[in-house]
Amino acid sequence: xFVRTVSNRFGDAAMALSSGLATLVVLAxxxxxxxxxxxxxxxxxxxxxxxxxxxxxxxxxxxxxAIVGMVEMVFLxxxxxxxxxxxxxxxxxxxxxxxxxxxxxxxxxxxxLAGVPSIVFGLFGLGFFVQFLGAxxxxxxxxGQKVFGQPALIWAALTMAVLTLPVVIVATEEALRAxxxxxxxxxxxxxxxxxxxxxxxVVPQASAGILTGMILAVSRGAGEVAPILFTGAxxxxxxxxxxxxxxxxxxxxxxxxxxxxxxxxxxxxPILYSTVLVLLALTFVLNIAAIVVRARVRRQSGLAH
Amino acid sequence: MNRETxxxxxxxRRKQSKTTGRFATTRPPRLELSPAPKWHGLVxxxxxxxxxxAVLAIALILIFIAKEAAPLLYDGAIRHxxxxxxxxxxxxxxxxxxxxxxxxxxxxxxxxxxxPLIIGTLKVTIVSxxxxxxxxxxxxxxxxxxxxxxxxEIVKPLIELLAGIPSVVLGFFALIVMATWFQNLFGFDSRxxxxxxxxxxxxxxxxxxxxxxxxxxxAVPRSYVEASTALGAARWQTITRVLLPAASPGIAAGVALGxxxxxxxxxxVLMASGNAAIVSGNFADSVRTLSATIAAxxxxxxxxxxxxxxxxxxxxxxxxxxxxxxxxxxxxxRRMKAKLGGAS
Numbered sequence: 001x002f003v004r005t006v007s008n009r010f011g012d013a014a015m016a017l018s019s020g021l022a023t024l025v026v027l028a029x030x031x032x033x034x035x036x037x038x039x040x041x042x043x044x045x046x047x048x049x050x051x052x053x054x055x056x057x058x059x060x061x062x063x064x065x066a067i068v069g070m071v072e073m074v075f076l077x078x079x080x081x082x083x084x085x086x087x088x089x090x091x092x093x094x095x096x097x098x099x100x101x102x103x104x105x106x107x108x109x110x111x112x113l114a115g116v117p118s119i120v121f122g123l124f125g126l127g128f129f130v131q132f133l134g135a136x137x138x139x140x141x142x143x144g145q146k147v148f149g150q151p152a153l154i155w156a157a158l159t160m161a162v163l164t165l166p167v168v169i170v171a172t173e174e175a176l177r178a179x180x181x182x183x184x185x186x187x188x189x190x191x192x193x194x195x196x197x198x199x200x201x202v203v204p205q206a207s208a209g210i211l212t213g214m215i216l217a218v219s220r221g222a223g224e225v226a227p228i229l230f231t232g233a234x235x236x237x238x239x240x241x242x243x244x245x246x247x248x249x250x251x252x253x254x255x256x257x258x259x260x261x262x263x264x265x266x267x268x269x270p271i272l273y274s275t276v277l278v279l280l281a282l283t284f285v286l287n288i289a290a291i292v293v294r295a296r297v298r299r300q301s302g303l304a305h
Numbered sequence: 306m307n308r309e310t311x312x313x314x315x316x317x318r319r320k321q322s323k324t325t326g327r328f329a330t331t332r333p334p335r336l337e338l339s340p341a342p343k344w345h346g347l348v349x350x351x352x353x354x355x356x357x358x359a360v361l362a363i364a365l366i367l368i369f370i371a372k373e374a375a376p377l378l379y380d381g382a383i384r385h386x387x388x389x390x391x392x393x394x395x396x397x398x399x400x401x402x403x404x405x406x407x408x409x410x411x412x413x414x415x416x417x418x419x420x421p422l423i424i425g426t427l428k429v430t431i432v433s434x435x436x437x438x439x440x441x442x443x444x445x446x447x448x449x450x451x452x453x454x455x456x457x458e459i460v461k462p463l464i465e466l467l468a469g470i471p472s473v474v475l476g477f478f479a480l481i482v483m484a485t486w487f488q489n490l491f492g493f494d495s496r497x498x499x500x501x502x503x504x505x506x507x508x509x510x511x512x513x514x515x516x517x518x519x520x521x522x523x524a525v526p527r528s529y530v531e532a533s534t535a536l537g538a539a540r541w542q543t544i545t546r547v548l549l550p551a552a553s554p555g556i557a558a559g560v561a562l563g564x565x566x567x568x569x570x571x572x573x574v575l576m577a578s579g580n581a582a583i584v585s586g587n588f589a590d591s592v593r594t595l596s597a598t599i600a601a602x603x604x605x606x607x608x609x610x611x612x613x614x615x616x617x618x619x620x621x622x623x624x625x626x627x628x629x630x631x632x633x634x635x636x637x638x639r640r641m642k643a644k645l646g647g648a649s
Contacts, residue, residue: 011541016451022443023452023460026515029508030467033478087355095349096356108635109360115562115631116366116624117569118472119596123620126603127369162362169359193341195348223471226571226596230603252473259477260576272481276474287469291462 034280041277044270050278054236054271063275068240069248070222073157073232076244077221081161082214085168092169093176094198114166118226125159125231126151147245154244156232163227164217171216171294175209176202178297208297212290219286223279225252235261251279370624373617376609386611387417392618395420408582408593410602410612417615421582425499425592429574432503432588433510433567438560440507441514445556448515449522450544461519468512476576479505484577491589497579499588506573510563517562521555521641522548554641561634565627571596595619 048062055061088106096103135149148154179202187197203210225233234247235257241248258272376383395404398416406418444464448457483505484496493500525548533543549556579591580601599616606613 008539008541012539015541015544016447019443019447019451022440023447026440026444026467026511027460027463029511030463030470033470033474033508036478036482037474084355084358087352088359091349091352091356095352102353102357106356106359108632109363111635112628112631113359113363115565115569115627115634116363117565117571117596117627119569119571119599120366120370120620120624120627123370123373123599123603123617124366127373127617128365131608132369162366165359165362193345195341195345219469223469223473225471225473226600229600252471255473255477256572256576259480269481272477276477279471280474283469283471284466287466288462291465 037273037276037280040270041273041275044274045277049271049274060271063249063251063254063271063278065237065240066249066251066254066275067278069153069233069237070250070252072241073153073160073228073248073250074218074221076154076157077160077164078214078218080158081164081217082168084161085165085213085217086172086210088165089169089172089176090198090203093173094194094202110166110169113162114170116163118163118224119229121159121163121227122229122231124162125155125227129155129158130231150245151230151232151234151247152245153232153241153248156228156248159227159231160221160224163224164220167217167220168210168213171213172206172210175206175212175297178209179205208293212293212297215286215290215293219283219290222250222286223252223283225250225256228253251275251282255279367621367624370617370620374614374621376614377618380614383611383614386415387615392417392419392615406584408598410615411605415611417611419595419619421584422593422595422598422619424584425578425582426568426594426596428499428588428592429503429506429578429594430564430567432500433506434560434564436504437507437510437514437563437567441511441559441563442518442556444511445515445518445522445559446544449519450548464512464515467508468516470508472509472570472572473576475505475508476573479573479577493589495579495581495589495591497577497591499578499590499592502574502578502592503588505577506567506570509570509573510567513566514556514559514563517559517638518552518556521552521559524555524641525551554637554644558634558637558641561630561637565630565634568630569596569623569627571600575600595623599623 050062050067051064052062053065054063088110092103092106096106130149130151133148134152134155138144138147138149142148183201183205184197187201188194192200228250232247233250233253235249235253237247237249255272255275258268258275262268262272377387377389378384395406396416396418397404398407398414401407406420407416408418408421409416444460448460452460479501480497484501487493487501487504488496491500529547529551530543533547534540538546574592574594575597578594578597580593580597581591582593582598583590599619602612603616606616
């Protein structure tokens with residue numbers, strides 16, 4: 001029989017209360033950050049802020065070049081990273097034998113790649129892309145002239161593509177897992193080959209989930225700073241990036257520099273807050289989109305079973 | 306097949322032979338799968354190659370950061386300035402009374418003692434974990450055990466949203482807002498210190514711990530809880546003696562991944578820790594972490610010189626530390642899934 005002693009009542013209440021309190025604290029943190037950034041950032045936010053270049057030593061003007069730089073970087077990153085991530089997930093879930101050594105190795109690598117500190121990606125980008133690939137390209141194609149052997153848009157994008165690879169892989173695999181096996185069997189029973197089944201049945205079914213992974217990768221790429229510190233981000237550029245070998249500005253890097261290296265903190269504060277607001281709004285919109293798409297996928301796969 | 310004994314297909318008309326009186330049948334059409342085109346096999350191979358790229362990426366990361374750090378071990382000019390022993394052990398520097406581990410890479414006599422950086426990293430990590438673990442596990446417990454389904458459907462995405470906040474924004478918030486609040490509240494001497502940056506860092510760690518712990522709690526088979534309740538245990542007893550032990554591998558994995566995140570996180574500590582390389586046990590002092598040191602100094606070093614090499618060495622250390630922590634965490638998750646998957 002359930003004994004409702006005083007100590008049990010006290011224990012139950014304490015457990016419920018403390019865990020509820022922990023949840024409240026976590027939600028409060030989120031709320032406080034949001035409220036502070038919105039309250040202080042909304043004042044300076046305007047259309048001109050989004051469409052103008054910074055002026056007068058970052059104390060006036062907007063962040064247009066940073067937005068352009070980020071869009072270009074994220075676009076290149078998606079182009080390079082998402083196909084590889086999706087292919088990896090398709091291989092892991094549709095083709096790979098579950099217990100083979102290669103499969104296990106790939107899974108361990110993916111899990112570890114997700115945990116590599118972002119600053120290490122920055123070091124890797126500098127050591128591999130800039131100084132190995134970039135300098136190599138310069139030696140072969142540009143007669144040693146420094147074109148690609150220095151921090152550039154393309155190297156930052158590729159570094160970020162490696163960083164976001166696990167995000168794409170995990171989301172895609174989850175989407176593939178949600179595709180009911182009956183669909184695969186039906187397709188195979190109709191005489192489709194494995195590849196036809198994957199291409200025409202499984203991947204279309206999983207496309208929403210793949211989209212989730214892409215959105216999350218974009219959100220991550222837009223927000224990270226450490227990997228682009230040495231691989232291509234610049235504090236201020238008089239013009240927009242001209243090509244793959246140009247440096248670029250990014251809102252996330254802009255926040256870092258404005259917050260830490262501004263000679264006049266009070267003068268740049270409104271701009272700083274508005275930049276944070278833009279960055280936060282962007283990542284939140286992307287994350288909410290991902291959550292909504294994923295919830296829909298989960299509901300669908302729940303119905304299908 | 307023998308024609309005479311073959312059974313008629315449904316709806317098939319049979320002709321009777323006039324001479325023998327036997328039925329002649331037309332054969333049923335034979336289904337034949339044409340073999341998959343050769344290039345489908347090629348596709349499988351290229352998919353496998355793509356998949357191996359994750360392994361390649363990890364290998365390349367290690368190779369290319371270790372390659373830049375390697376001259377520490379053999380290059381004479383660099384070893385003249387700095388060796389592993391000089392980095393790890395206290396040295397008697399000219400002008401100092403006793404041996405000390407000092408990080409002053411750009412002074413007249415460059416000093417690369419990494420003890421202050423390791424102590425700094427540990428201090429920030431300790432603060433972030435002691436805030437992050439109770440909050441992360443506690444909220445996971447609430448969401449998985451107490452919250453109604455509707456509440457859970459609101460709270461879970463919100464905590465995922467917290468995970469989506471870029472670390473530079475958390476660093477900004479700690480630097481501009483939290484540091485002032487904390488200073489007014491506790492009267493710190495230095496505005497930026499291990500406590501401010503550690504608490505801000507915990508905001509990045511909490512979602513990691515939350516997600517994995519919540520998953521672990523929900524993976525515990527209902528029968529465990531029901532059995533405990535049937536034996537007369539109160540809810541809090543069921544939670545502490547049945548649920549927590551059963552979910553502990555998952556929670557441990559969450560804590561491990563959170564720890565990896567805390568050690569490697571860069572922007573938050575770079576912006577909010579004060580970046581002073583001090584050896585002290587006081588958490589209210591400014592600290593400089595391994596990750597922040599790389600981020601702050603790499604932009605100014607000359608390619609290939611001692612300082613550059615040392616920064617890549619720090620990066621290699623960070624990589625190996627997080628690699629070990631993550632491998633253990635990942636292994637624990639897999640084992641738990643296999644175990645609970647078999648039990649339910």
